[in-house]
Amino acid sequence: MNIEKEKERLSQQKMLESVLQEPKTTEMLTIYLSDYGNGDRNYGIYCALVPIDQKKEVLSNYTWDLSIGSGMPSSCVYYDEGEEIPEYHRFGSDNGVEPLVICRDFHGFKDNYNEISEEFRLFHNLYHDHINNRYIKIDDDGNETIVVEISSNHIQIRLKELKQFLAIKEMFLSIQFDCREHSRASEKELSLEEDETSEESEFHIWTLAYGDFGGFGEHQAFSRLLGKKLITPFPKSKSGLYGFTKEESKKYVDFIIDTDEFGDDISYNSNPELLANFFGANPEAPNYLTAVHFKKEVLDKYYGKPSKYSVCDSILRCASLWGLQIDNHHDGKVCVWLGDLGRDLPYEEQLHWRSYNVPPSGGVSETYYKRQIMAQFADSDRLEHVFKSKYSELQKVSIENLGWNLLLPLSDEDIHHFECLRIPSTNEQRDFDDLVLGLTKVLIDSLNEKQLNQFIENELRGNIKGGISRLETALKNISIEEYENHIQFLRKLQNLRSSSSAHRKGSNYKKIAAEFEIGSKDLISVFEGILTKSVALLDYLMTVCSSSKMKQS
Structure with missing residues (x-):
């Protein structure tokens, strides 16, 4: 046995650094962990939603504010002048503390499992991927982001969505940890002179203590790391919720619409409000119905994901999120009206289309012209x-x-x-x-x-x-x-x-x-x-x- 390595392990520095380090907002944060490590360790991490005004109280002691299995609906009985008065508590008590992770236990009759607060799932409209047991957020552009990953003993959550939720709830998330390392060496062999180390700061509190099992079992010495760390909320202006967050202006991409006498590209912005129309707007600008040309390969991205996109006669759709009228009746190109590109495509999709943009050659198809300009019914000959x-x-x-x-x-x-x-x-x-x-x-x-x-x-x-x-x-x-x-x-x-x-x-x-x-x-x-x-x-x-x-x- 290497005594120095045993001392380092019992110091729990790696675990402490891991718990206290806050990941980037686009990374995952551990909010639940149950790791027994073949008897050589026992790591426990659990979390609790705590009101902001309880910060001082939460950081005044090392004990957990919500234990595993708590936070379920229950009732209490109060006495007023000898009269019993029952009261319902949605989260088991009236102290304002709520669970984010709910540990379900069925007394051995059915398998236990863990789930995420329904309010959090609905707040972000998360889709449950049952096969991989993870929750996915789909934004207005159709992009998918994994927000929660769940396994039997480990749950992670993406920090950005967590902080958005905390902002609206006006709460901290208390990451509670109780981690133990066990050693077959004795305290004397390990020269564990310090009985206890502790630290307090604005957003965390922890203590590390050593002890002896007193002859019970194969292990002799142990260390226990106990404490809490608060995850702070975003400002409400960054919550992403309508009314609290200022809506960002949509961005628009410039597209090639023509070439000059030297063969150089002429580009113009796809913002519909900057384009001319048949009602007198922006008379010096290109018309909304300026045909923009693209390589046919621009559609391969969408054909490659038929569960998400559909490419049909004259239209491209991303589920029910957005749709774009397209002239896909040519052998080697696809045409789209300049104004439609800005109006109907999310900015990221505009960038994709811009990478396949080519100078115009020829016009739109006869089928598309009849449908779009002449308002006539026309079958496709593709x-x-x-x-x-x-x-x-x-x-x-x-x-x-x-x-x-x-x-x-x-x-x-x-x-x-x-x-x-x-x-x-x-x-x-x-x-x-x-x-x-x-x-x-x-x-x-x-x-x-x-x-x-x-x-x-x-x-x-x-x-x-x-x-x-x-x-x-x-x-x-x-x-x-x-x-x-x-x-x-x-x-x-x-x-x-x-x-x-x-x-x-x-x-x-x-x-x-x-x-x-x-x-x-x-x-x-x-x-x-x-x-x-x-x-x-x-x-x-x-x-x-x-x-x-x-x-x-």
């Missing part, structure tokens, strides 16, 4: 939009005519394959493989084999493998014509997926790739061709679903 429209139409037609879906609806876990289908913005192999995989999920893996079986003899059903063969046999049996090319396309698509997305690429992939002209054409053009044939397939399947032969079978 393949990805046409495909999604045809897919939805097929679902409707099959239900109306057959009473069941020829293509089974995608599960929540697979719906992103449909939502993200598009002609890729680059020739990256990874994007191409992902899109091929998604298309096979939608068109092949979703074939309703169970219902197709009704068009196949019982004795043959077990011998047919795969949805494509089952569809082919069903169409052949009911004398549906002109299916051969579509079945051949589905087989080739399945082979492409199997040789690229599902397995390592080898000689088989090269053979299949050649059939799709991969190598002689770029991947953008190849997938455009695949999507064209997919649209033709959907049209054909709608015809099949409307066929009297299929209804009568």
Whole structure:
């Protein structure tokens, strides 16, 4: 045993420094800890919300203001001239102290667990991630921040949100600590001459004492660190709550809107209030409806997070937080009105778009012009939009005519394959493989084999493998014509997926790739061709679903 290391451990300097050090406002603070350390230590940290006017009283002693398990609703009985008067206390007493961490105990009948004050969770409208047991705050721009992390013996909370809450509550958070280190060496061996060390300051109080177990157990000496530290609130002006906090002015980004005679970029601010309109405002400024051009890749960020964003025909949305009208009807670019960029996009999103901003080349699409300027109805001719429209139409037609879906609806876990289908913005192999995989999920893996079986003899059903063969046999049996090319396309698509997305690429992939002209054409053009044939397939399947032969079978 190293005596010096044992003395250092029992001094608890690292624990003391950890407890007294306040993290940055963007970092996490430990508010609950229960660590037994295999018997060599026993660390306990718990917290309590205490009124600001009780600061002097709280720091006048080392004892905890709220013990673990306390702070639950209860009642007390008072006596007034011999009469019993019961009184309800929301937090167990009338001293104003409240719990932030609530330790739930069910006497061994059910598992214990810890939870965070409901008021704190609702104050910040925190989402509970049940899988990871943490709470997440979603701001008005759609950004997610982890505010609380909970494990069985450790709870951390982000300091910024805690101080905002304390500001409105007009409270301190008292971090209470009772930490013990145990040693198999005796006090004499360790030369523990100091009986007790203590310290008091404006916002903390602690004491460190040494002792002896007196022959009980395998340990002889111990040290105990006991005390409290107060976490101070923000000013109410920094609480983030409406009415208390001054709302910050929205910031706006400059975008390239043109080039001068030397080919240099001309930029202008996207603040709608600085732009001209058709009612006489700011006549010297560019018009609100000035088309700003972007590389098509600007949308890849949003396609990459379909659980958060949706990219549809002429519109980009971030859940229900914000939406932006977009002209996504071009091969290599996306256009947006200058005023819409400033009005509809959060500042951070404007910065993202600015990084893909390019000088204008050509105008907006005819579809977008008709919709936005002429207020006319116009169908999109973009393949990805046409495909999604045809897919939805097929679902409707099959239900109306057959009473069941020829293509089974995608599960929540697979719906992103449909939502993200598009002609890729680059020739990256990874994007191409992902899109091929998604298309096979939608068109092949979703074939309703169970219902197709009704068009196949019982004795043959077990011998047919795969949805494509089952569809082919069903169409052949009911004398549906002109299916051969579509079945051949589905087989080739399945082979492409199997040789690229599902397995390592080898000689088989090269053979299949050649059939799709991969190598002689770029991947953008190849997938455009695949999507064209997919649209033709959907049209054909709608015809099949409307066929009297299929209804009568």
